Amino acid sequence: MLGSHADRQQQPTASLSTSSNLLHPASIIRMSRQIVIDASPPPYHGSLQEPLDRNAFQKSINILAARTPPAKTGFVLKAPVMRGALMNLPKIRSVDVDPSNPDGERLVLLRVSNEAELSPEALDFLKAEAKGLVPYTLHLDYDYWTSDEILQVVLPEELRDGSPSGFAATGHIAHVNLNEEYLPYKHLIGQLIMDKNKKIKTVVNKLDSIDTQFRFFKMELIAGEPNYVVEHHESECRFTFDFTQVYWNSRLHTEHSRLVELFHPEDVIADVFAGVGPFAIPSAKKGCAVFANDLNPNSAKYLTINVQNNRVNDLVRVSCEDGRQFIRAVVRRSLEEPFPAYTGPKTSRTKQENEARRKRQQGNSSSSLAPSFPRKRIAHFVMNLPDSAITFLDAFRGVLASDDLKEVYDVMPMIHCHCFTRELEPDRAEADIRKRVEEKLGSALASDVSLHLVRSVAPNKEMYCISFRLPSEVAFSTS
Numbered sequence: 001m002l003g004s005h006a007d008r009q010q011q012p013t014a015s016l017s018t019s020s021n022l023l024h025p026a027s028i029i030r031m032s033r034q035i036v037i038d039a040s041p042p043p044y045h046g047s048l049q050e051p052l053d054r055n056a057f058q059k060s061i062n063i064l065a066a067r068t069p070p071a072k073t074g075f076v077l078k079a080p081v082m083r084g085a086l087m088n089l090p091k092i093r094s095v096d097v098d099p100s101n102p103d104g105e106r107l108v109l110l111r112v113s114n115e116a117e118l119s120p121e122a123l124d125f126l127k128a129e130a131k132g133l134v135p136y137t138l139h140l141d142y143d144y145w146t147s148d149e150i151l152q153v154v155l156p157e158e159l160r161d162g163s164p165s166g167f168a169a170t171g172h173i174a175h176v177n178l179n180e181e182y183l184p185y186k187h188l189i190g191q192l193i194m195d196k197n198k199k200i201k202t203v204v205n206k207l208d209s210i211d212t213q214f215r216f217f218k219m220e221l222i223a224g225e226p227n228y229v230v231e232h233h234e235s236e237c238r239f240t241f242d243f244t245q246v247y248w249n250s251r252l253h254t255e256h257s258r259l260v261e262l263f264h265p266e267d268v269i270a271d272v273f274a275g276v277g278p279f280a281i282p283s284a285k286k287g288c289a290v291f292a293n294d295l296n297p298n299s300a301k302y303l304t305i306n307v308q309n310n311r312v313n314d315l316v317r318v319s320c321e322d323g324r325q326f327i328r329a330v331v332r333r334s335l336e337e338p339f340p341a342y343t344g345p346k347t348s349r350t351k352q353e354n355e356a357r358r359k360r361q362q363g364n365s366s367s368s369l370a371p372s373f374p375r376k377r378i379a380h381f382v383m384n385l386p387d388s389a390i391t392f393l394d395a396f397r398g399v400l401a402s403d404d405l406k407e408v409y410d411v412m413p414m415i416h417c418h419c420f421t422r423e424l425e426p427d428r429a430e431a432d433i434r435k436r437v438e439e440k441l442g443s444a445l446a447s448d449v450s451l452h453l454v455r456s457v458a459p460n461k462e463m464y465c466i467s468f469r470l471p472s473e474v475a476f477s478t479s
């Protein structure tokens with residue numbers, strides 16, 4: 001018999017308190033001898049209409065621990081014979097100190113509640129190497145379980161499969177997209193997200209409707225404070241904006257970086273639908289001069305704030321105009337009030353990247369040949385309004401049809417136009433997008449045409465970016 005009577009009277013305990021929000025696998029551990037430690041949360045009997053009763057989530061689990069001299073603890077933990085017997089619940093350490101003798105033996109926690117559950121080999125091993133088995137109680141509380149695990153005992157049985165398991169975070173705001181059947185539990189779900197994610201201060205449920213013109217989501221508060229002005233970081237830039245008034249989508253991060261990567265620091269960029277600046281600000285940080293436009297006055301307001309906060313005032317000019325009007329006006333603005341010559345990037349990291357790029361490109365022809373000093377020629381137009389950007393392309397017809405502009409535009413600008421298509425097969429998608437673009441331009445696309453799949457927005461809807469050089473016959477057209 002391992003463990004003395006005196007040993008058995010001592011009941012060391014481990015009180016768990018962790019704020020980790022990591023999801024961990026099912027909390028029921030099955031052992032080789034079919035022993036189960038049930039660490040799932042207890043059934044919940046509280047009201048679902050009121051705030052969750054956190055104190056209702058308590059559970060004590062009685063197990064055994066092997067008293068082990070500190071010098072032998074590692075040996076016991078690594079012994080192959082112990083593999084199926086050691087405690088391996090997530091977030092629980094497998095070794096504890098004995099509170100009654102902190103400088104003495106360690107307690108190696110086992111996955112069993114009595115000796116008979118141990119394999120004969122493990123039992124023999126512990127008889128030889130340990131100084132007895134003692135009872136030990138694990139105390140689990142609300143902090144121990146993940147939000148998913150708690151939802152699994154809180155929600156009615158029929159809603160447990162497919163219960164909402166994730167959220168997107170923008171600054172301090174978590175946003176979820178709850179299906180109708182979960183709406184009666186929205187406050188409870190919001191509370192769980194707040195409790196388990198210390199950085200989240202506000203939880204909103206996105207409603208189905210989107211502002212048709214300015215593309216921001218309508219949303220309802222389901223937990224936390226009604227503060228919707230967030231500070232969000234992307235590409236080493238800081239963005240501040242009111243999430244209820246402007247468009248923002250963190251899923252576009254890669255697309256923002258992809259386009260900014262294409263730009264040369266000497267380039268002038270015209271961002272037709274700039275939002276709060278996720279293309280404009282990082283471009284300016286690398287040295288580009290940017291005309292950034294958005295028709296939503298709130299976007300233009302936060303864009304201006306972001307320009308200031310990121311200290312790129314000298315490189316970004318904000319306007320609040322309709323995109324079509326902006327396209328036609330900006331080429332002349334750039335000519336008549338050009339940005340000064342490029343003098344170097346804003347950050348040392350960008351500087352290094354630019355140096356590396358310049359070396360790579362030595363000898364290559366590019367969209368931005370020698371920079372014109374001062375910078376008069378727009379090298380890239382960005383048009384991220386996928387729902388309708390293509391319909392704005394007719395604004396490029398004749399946009400450079402005057403002698404002074406013709407003189408500057410020895411190289412035509414690249415246009416990066418985002419769009420949706422319902423064609424899922426790449427060749428058909430390309431044909432569909434190309435056709436619509438050419439119809440609006442009134443001309444075939446000739447050079448530097450590429451298509452990039454940005455993301456799937458729905459099972460039968462893809463977002464693409466088509467990049468092409470503006471055909472000179474379109475830009476110089478006088479008809």
Ligand SMILES: C[S@@+](CC[C@H](N)C(=O)[O-])C[C@H]1O[C@@H](n2cnc3c(N)ncnc32)[C@H](O)[C@@H]1O
Pocket residue numbers: 213214215246247248249252272273274275276277278279293294295296299321322323324384385386
């Ligand atoms: C899809 S969002 C893209 C914003 C930003 N480029 C981004 O990637 O986050 C499109 C933006 O176009 C703006 N917008 C909508 N209609 C416009 C128009 N006719 N002229 C200019 N901007 C417009 C919206 O306010 C919105 O900020």
